[in-house]
Amino acid sequence: MRSLVAPLALVVALTGVLAACSAAPPTSITVYSGRSEALVGPLIERFETQTGIQAEVRYGSTSELAALILEEGANTPADVYFAQDAGALGAVAAAGHLRTLPSESLNRVPERFRSPDSQWVGLSGRARVLVYDSRELTAEELPASIEALTDPAWSGRLGWAPTNGSFQAFVTAFRLLKGDAAARAWLEGIQANDPVRYDENGLIVQAVADGEIDAGFVNHYYMLQAQAEQGADFPVRNHFFGAADPGALVNAAGAGILTPTDAEASARRFIEFMLSNESQAYFATETFEYPLVSGVAGPEGLPALDQIQSPDLDLSDLSDLQATLTMLNETGVLP
């Protein structure tokens, strides 16, 4: 009896392996996604059904996944890095972990939303805005420049999230556009107005809705998400800053293909799929972000992407975070 056990186990195991092989789709890719499943999960499912390529997704925070990729180096099982902001893509690219993308994909988006070295491409746009309490303020009362908010009239009324990646990218942009001295002066000026510190953008929007603060610095889509969840009478509105103001920065969520991949063709299909008109429209209607491919309509009720007077900047340079971090530390904005 006992002598039968081992051969039987082997047969069972082999059958399992064979079944797994024959059932497997043509290829599969591994995606490290710094964008949450709640936002991009349905889109990735569509990719799977339409291409027959299976996408194994590891969700996490954009920066922790960047740290993971840096730690894994040549051993990374990931084929695609799908990041929430261009700075993280820039850091991974600078460490030599990203491959060159085909120009057909790159050329789908305007030059300012892709890597100058062709190593990553933006997939959706995220504009910096000031959310405000429409019960307390009107659009006309809000300044065209973010620098005006250092006025003592705003004392105790503002909220920000200095640990948030998008905020730090904005400060980096400020430094690159106006110089370190101006950025430092702005941080100190806002700091002097005793802003309430939050850990996440969503909390800022909720705090404005709750009347805890009058206005806060966030990305444009948080208010739209909260409105979709809580109804049209949600009292918070977006204010876009004007004329090439650092406060009007439009950052990109994007993706790149990792150097050690052995599934480059499928990884490219993933990026092509995300740049298709259908997926771009998904970003506009489901995550309330700006599509980057021209001809696809933006989120309803917002100014069009080319109407935002965004400053001229190479988004890859937003990976220069250490200097920003030092400044945030020195001004006491960050612990």
Next chain:
Amino acid sequence: MPPAWLLLPALAIGALAALPVVYLIVRALGVDAAAIGLIARPRTVELFVASVGLALTVGAGAIAIGVPLAWLTARTDLPGRRLWTIVTAVPLAIPSYVMAFAFVAAVGPRGAISDLLRQAGLSGLPSVYGFAGAAIVLTLATYPYVLLTTRTALVRSDPAIEEASRALGDGALTTFRRVTLPIIAPAIASGALLAVLYALADFGAVAILQFDSFARAIYIQYRSSFDRSLAALLALMLVAVTFAVSAIEWRIRSRRPTVRNAPRRPPRPIPLGRWRWPAVVFCATVTFFGLVIPAATIAVWLTRGLGQGEPVSALIDSGANSVIAGSLAALVAAVLALPVAFLLVRHPGRFTAWIESLVYSAYAVPGIVLALATVFFVLNVAPVAYQTLFVLVLAYAVRFLPQAIGPARTSLGQVSSGLVEAARTLGDNPAGAFRSITLPLLRPGIVAGLALVFLTTVKELPLTLLLGPTGFETLATQIWGAATEGFYARAAVPAALLMLLSAVTVGVLFRAEEPVA
């Protein structure tokens, strides 16, 4: 010197637990000299002091809540004892950021309770942000560590001594102070150590409550600068604190002789008399803040967004994953904890103290440090095992090992070595004596350890996200995925499920623990 059968496993476990420290040293050696100025500044010292202050406050708070609860639920005729035992342990499974969020939603500037007070004409709750808020929330999140370890000691200590004390005319309080307290002091110390180190490593709750802690500074380094060397240097300072705190605990413990005796019968409940109802009010207050407020917040999220929920199949899968990963981690930790507990109790000394410090340091470093250390070693040593459930479970077990060791050593401290020797004299071999004497007496400690590790594992995030098999989702990752995007409605169902699951688990474990009359 401990015997080889103890020494070898203990060395192996110590080596496993040392991996994060080794990793941190490797990374810190790569630090850019110019960047050191960024952390070598007075602010770093300030943060450090504030964090240690917070951790010690949380430890004291956890004792103040945990010890009375343990005594009430284990020893007295408290009305609804069984129920209180379960509901007061459940807060352990609530992720600390959910607890913090609920706390702000209730007593924050625009919180539900603050509004009620305002309507009643009472103005101004003190601000929930900063030190006070962080200390309260972390105390609520960690008192179950003290509760469960202390309860273990009470369940197994001989009630006859206490009864003798009362028979000699001492009141309940005097008896507690003079007889019970010395017996349970080591248990309280090990529970408090878990609470203190938890508070030191937490960044979820402190972030929401806007308290600048040291762990948060480390996390911000990882998150913002992509510079792992500086973060490593900061984390090494945290390791140093762990060593210091566990050395202090070691001294407290070694000064007190442990009374070793196994109960011959279940204790007779102590009548609370006119203190019955104040005791109930105490339990209810703790439950209100630790469980009702978070549960009510989750309920509000639910009502806001029923129907936008995740598909049920995804919930079942992630619920199953939580249970599987949590149970495996609890079992592995329980097995690994035994040799260490034996070493701690039977062979105290310098070698033992080192092993203990290493084991506790893996618990006190921020999760991302242990996660990256594991990535580093697994890829270099056994790349085949990378991102498998096996490695994830092992990492959980190493991280939460102190939670299994604490109660196990408490129980073991109460097993008289004389009993084991008697069994040997009567002809049992060592294994037989272990099975027939030590193991049954150890049971409450092992059960409490299983509960602690399970409940902490099901809410764990950084290890799960970075080390799990790709696509491996748990209830905690589902809550996190939804809540970080501000989709609180979508976070509600997995959060409610997590709490339910935890209550059931605690209930089952405590049924198993009830002494057989």
